[in-house]
Amino acid sequence: MTSRPTQPKADRSPHTYAHHGITLTDDYAWLKDASWQQVLREPSLLAPDIRAHLEAENAYSNAMLAQTEPLQKQLVAEMRGRIKEDDSTVPSPDGPFAYFTRYREGGQHRLIGRQPRDGGDARLLIDGDALAENKKFFQLGEADHSPDHRLEAWSCDDRGSEYFTVRIRDWDSGADLPDVIEETDGGVVWSADSRAFYYVKLDDNHRPMQVYHHRLGTAQADDTLVYEEQDIGWFTHIHESASGRFCVIAGGDHETSEQRLIDLASPLATPRLIAPREDGVQYSVADRGDELFILTNADGAIDFKIMTAPLSDPDRANWRDLIPYRLGTYVIDFELYSGHMARLERTNALPSIIIRDLATGDEHAIAFDEAAYSLDTHGGYEFDTTTLRFSYSSMTTPSEVFDYDMASRSRTLRKRQEIPSGHDRANYVTTRIMAKTDDGVEVPVSILHRKDFARDGRAPLLLYGYGSYGHAMPASFSANRLSLVDRGFAYAIAHIRGGADKGWGWYLDGKREKKTNSFDDFSACARALIAANYTSAKRIVGHGGSAGGMLMGAVANRAGELFAGIVAEVPFVDVLNTMLDDTLPLTPPEWPEWGNPIVSAEDFRTILSYSPYENVAAKDYPAILAMGGLTDPRVTYWEPAKWIARLRATMTSGGPVLLRTNMGAGHGGASGRFNRLDEVALAYAFALWSVKHDMAFSTEACPRA
Numbered sequence: 008m009t010s011r012p013t014q015p016k017a018d019r020s021p022h023t024y025a026h027h028g029i030t031l032t033d034d035y036a037w038l039k040d041a042s043w044q045q046v047l048r049e050p051s052l053l054a055p056d057i058r059a060h061l062e063a064e065n066a067y068s069n070a071m072l073a074q075t076e077p078l079q080k081q082l083v084a085e086m087r088g089r090i091k092e093d094d095s096t097v098p099s100p101d102g103p104f105a106y107f108t109r110y111r112e113g114g115q116h117r118l119i120g121r122q123p124r125d126g127g128d129a130r131l132l133i134d135g136d137a138l139a140e141n142k143k144f145f146q147l148g149e150a151d152h153s154p155d156h157r158l159e160a161w162s163c164d165d166r167g168s169e170y171f172t173v174r175i176r177d178w179d180s181g182a183d184l185p186d187v188i189e190e191t192d193g194g195v196v197w198s199a200d201s202r203a204f205y206y207v208k209l210d211d212n213h214r215p216m217q218v219y220h221h222r223l224g225t226a227q228a229d230d231t232l233v234y235e236e237q238d239i240g241w242f243t244h245i246h247e248s249a250s251g252r253f254c255v256i257a258g259g260d261h262e263t264s265e266q267r268l269i270d271l272a273s274p275l276a277t278p279r280l281i282a283p284r285e286d287g288v289q290y291s292v293a294d295r296g297d298e299l300f301i302l303t304n305a306d307g308a309i310d311f312k313i314m315t316a317p318l319s320d321p322d323r324a325n326w327r328d329l330i331p332y333r334l335g336t337y338v339i340d341f342e343l344y345s346g347h348m349a350r351l352e353r354t355n356a357l358p359s360i361i362i363r364d365l366a367t368g369d370e371h372a373i374a375f376d377e378a379a380y381s382l383d384t385h386g387g388y389e390f391d392t393t394t395l396r397f398s399y400s401s402m403t404t405p406s407e408v409f410d411y412d413m414a415s416r417s418r419t420l421r422k423r424q425e426i427p428s429g430h431d432r433a434n435y436v437t438t439r440i441m442a443k444t445d446d447g448v449e450v451p452v453s454i455l456h457r458k459d460f461a462r463d464g465r466a467p468l469l470l471y472g473y474g475s476y477g478h479a480m481p482a483s484f485s486a487n488r489l490s491l492v493d494r495g496f497a498y499a500i501a502h503i504r505g506g507a508d509k510g511w512g513w514y515l516d517g518k519r520e521k522k523t524n525s526f527d528d529f530s531a532c533a534r535a536l537i538a539a540n541y542t543s544a545k546r547i548v549g550h551g552g553s554a555g556g557m558l559m560g561a562v563a564n565r566a567g568e569l570f571a572g573i574v575a576e577v578p579f580v581d582v583l584n585t586m587l588d589d590t591l592p593l594t595p596p597e598w599p600e601w602g603n604p605i606v607s608a609e610d611f612r613t614i615l616s617y618s619p620y621e622n623v624a625a626k627d628y629p630a631i632l633a634m635g636g637l638t639d640p641r642v643t644y645w646e647p648a649k650w651i652a653r654l655r656a657t658m659t660s661g662g663p664v665l666l667r668t669n670m671g672a673g674h675g676g677a678s679g680r681f682n683r684l685d686e687v688a689l690a691y692a693f694a695l696w697s698v699k700h701d702m703a704f705s706t707e708a709c710p711r712a
Contacts, residue, residue: 012070014663015063017652026587027608031621033584034656035649043643044211047168050637050670061637061648064666068632071663075692082490082688087681088428089486097396097408097421100124101388104156115139115679119150119161132176133161143671144638144678148193153201154251158184158223160204162193167638167673169193169213173206175223188227196247196254198274205233205245205254205269213592213640215243218256220274234267234278240595247271249293249300249343250390257291261476261518262599264289281316282323293343294318295365300343301326308332310510313341313350330363337510342384345391347413351384353479356451356508358382360397362413373411373418377401379439379453381481396421400484402437402455402498405430426486434458435492437482442501442528442535448516450528451502451509452535453482457492467571467698468497468542470533474505474525475554476600477514487687494695497541503528503558519602520613529558530566537569545571545629548694552576553642553674556633560619560650563628567661570629572697574690577674578633581646582618583611592640620646623653627661630697634686635666639673665693 022036038057045052072079095109104121107129111118116135122128139145148162148171157178162171171193175184188206192215195204203222207215218234221227234256236243243258248268256267256278263286267278281292281299290303299321301314313330316322330338330350339358341350348363360373360382375382380401385408387396393414400406405424411417436458441449460466469491473480480500488498502508505517505525517525533547547570551559556578563573579585586604589595602610615621631654633647651666658664667689669676676686 012067014067014655015060016655017060017648019656026604027611029611029615031583031615033649035652036584038648038652039643039645044213047213047638047640048166048170050166053637057645058670061644061666061668061670064648064651065668065670068665068667071665072689072693072696075696078695079685079688079692082691083681083684085428085490086487086684086687089426089430089489090680091425091427094425097410098122099385099387099396101152102156106152106388108150110680111136115681116145117147119147119159121152132159132178132181138163139679144673146675146678149195151195151197151204152178153197154199155201157201160195160197162191162195164193167636167669167671167675167678169640169673170209184223186221186223186225186227188221188230192244194245196245196271199271200274203274205274207243207245212590214239214596216241218243218245218278231275233269233275238595239589240598242596249386250295250345252294255292259284259289260596260599262287262289264291266290266292268292268294281321282326285323292321293341295343295345300329300341300348302338302341304511306332309512309515310334310336311338313338313348335510337507339507340384342386342395343390344393344395344413347393347395349384349395349397349413351382353508353510356479356502358481360384360395362395362411362416364413371416373397375399377404377437379437379482380404381483400424402453402482402484402488403432403435405432405484405486424484424486430486430489435489436460439482440535440539442532444524444528444531446524446527448504448524448528450504450532450535452532453500453502454497454536454541455488455492455499456497456541457495460495460497462540464537464540464543465546466495466497466542467546467548467694468499468536469548469550469694470499470501470529470536471550471555472501472503472525472529472532472558473551473553473555474501474503474517474529474558476505477507477511479506479508487684487691491691491694496694497536499532499536499541501529501532503532518600519610522601522613523561523617525558526561526565526617529562530569533566533569544569546698548572548574548697550574550576550690550694552578554579556580556642556647557582557619561617561622563631564619564622564624567627567629571699572630572632572694574632574634574693575647576634576676576686576690577636577639577642578619578647578650579642580619580633580650583614583621585643585646586614591643620650620653623650623657625657625659628654628658628664630662630693631664632690632693633664633666634676634690635668636672636674636676637668637670641674644668 019034020037022033092112098105098107106121114136119133120131135147144167146164150161162173173188192207208217219230221230253268265284293300312332314326337353339351385396395411408422410419507514556575559575560580604611635647654664
């Protein structure tokens with residue numbers, strides 16, 4: 008028999024610190040490179056001892072999962088076979104042209120182009136494949152054409168650290184102008200004369216705090232600072248307003264927001280404040296004529312409402328209800344046009360689109376049939392139109408893109424996601440159950456399985472969760488999941504508190520001092536699935552990423568006996584130490600989400616009570632795969648590295664626990680649509696391996712009925 012590889016053992020170098028009368032020791036603090044800011048920009052600067060440890064962990068993971076390599080290759084082939092390789096978006100009209108993105112056969116990266124609005128030969132301008140050539144990592148960022156359609160601003164990141172460089176390409180010549188704008192968030196807003204643009208610059212701690220104005224043909228060093236946020240807990244972003252008249256400077260954290268307008272016809276005008284920030288009040292604005300439309304939680308509207316205010320005097324005192332607050336109906340977003348408004352709402356975890364005629368006030372909903380589904384609206388370039396573009400999918404139905412005429416109420420299918428290897432939705436079932444928690448709350452669980460699935464409690468099941476920041480987990484289509492489902496798995500999504508699946512109050516009930524509700528909800532979902540005979544204990548694999556990775560770490564500590572395996576991608580598991588370090592990119596903006604343990608003893612104790620890293624215990628753990636990225640500015644590479652080291656040193660049985668660090672990528676993992684499949688295949692192969700499924704090492708999926 009082949010001997011089991013020797014697992015790496017991280018050196019212990021105790022670092023002791025005290026806060027609020029509590030003394031803690033961190034044996035693995037040394038894994039955080041003292042020069043992490045420089046490593047984000049240049050990964051080769053990583054300290055040699057840290058690099059050696061991460062590479063040893065990668066080698067160990069590869070050795071432990073070597074027997075799954077044929078399966079991983081087959082999974083990649085299956086998932087790639089479901090991708091239409093020469094896929095493209097539906098062209099989006101703007102003036103004389105319609106803009107689109109597409110992929111070429113075999114291509115990894117987006118191509119950006121346009122065609123005449125009414126049809127004709129298409130032209131490509133930005134070739135992501137060519138730009139990525141010979142680069143270990145490449146991510147094409149945003150692309151924004153100028154109002155006169157002569158120029159295209161485009162951005163890219165070639166480190167994985169999300170420092171984007173903006174360049175300007177001429178549509179006539181196909182060449183880039185000399186202008187190079189570095190260390191931005193990737194987006195721009197053009198001035199009305201197409202001779203200048205606004206952008207957001209990231210500071211040395213990777214925070215978007217400054218808005219600059221750049222005039223073409225000048226150096227970045229000569230750009231004009233037009234706005235600077237003074238609160239390090241606030242992030243700043245920009246976008247074009249609904250009508251295209253303004254650049255909107257949007258600032259905020261997870262609880263409070265504030266917006267300013269710059270007239271794009273007067274680009275050096277002072278940004279105009281809409282309404283001063285008030286703690287706990289969030290708002291966003293869209294413009295139409297002399298009126299502003301405002302989505303807000305003001306006046307205690309937990310699930311948000313829509314108000315209006317005069318553009319000439321938009322102070323809070325002048326806000327008036329247009330769509331009043333309705334408890335339990337969460338207004339997610341709205342799109343504003345010259346004659347209509349389309350708002351996206353969610354009630355009891357199901358979304359809907361409501362169209363309002365702004366002249367008459369008449370409203371109607373767009374109807375959908377399935378029990379669980381996902382909806383998204385797609386704002387276009389044009390304001391004076393009756394066409395709303397939206398997409399629909401469910402866990403069994405591939406994505407469909409529709410153009411909807413808001414005046415005639417007619418719906419036109421513009422694109423249906425193609426699955427080249429074939430997909431018959433009749434072979435699959437999507438359903439929903441409610442999981443009852445100990446405090447009496449009902450948590451929705453969306454489930455996908457094959458039609459011939461046997462509910463006898465014997466099947467393996469992957470349970471996915473997130474539960475933070477008010478992000479809902481849509482019951483949308485994913486072709487990749489079929490590789491598990493076709494091997495007999497059920498696939499379930501837990502719509503736990505901390506997300507906004509059942510409204511903004513659902514989010515508020517899963518943050519700060521109520522954070523453990525998210526973890527308990529996830530465990531309750533697992534138990535409900537067991538009770539309903541979809542699976543059984545030790546046949547479940549938990550899966551989550553980023554803040555969902557924190558969920559995985561907490562669940563492994565609190566209810567590990569339910570799980571055969573845990574997949575934690577870029578997991579936010581070192582919560583306490585990260586929230587104590589105010590130099591890290593996301594720490595100050597995330598104090599409203601988790602609490603500020605620097606100033607608050609109560610917040611310190613709350614985070615300490617659940618932070619996965621501090622709560623690793625001498626007990627049995629399920630098999631765990633943690634996946635990180637060296638240049639990740641959001642969840643830094645040392646979080647999963649420290650967590651795995653402490654697990655190995657503390658747990659008494661179970662496992663194994665594995666760490667895979669992508670040494671050339673950041674938060675989103677490998678770049679390129681096909682390279683990313685390698686990481687999905689690794690996670691799914693680990694899931695199959697961890698439940699010791701009968702077909703875990705078979706290269707064949709179940710035959711399609």
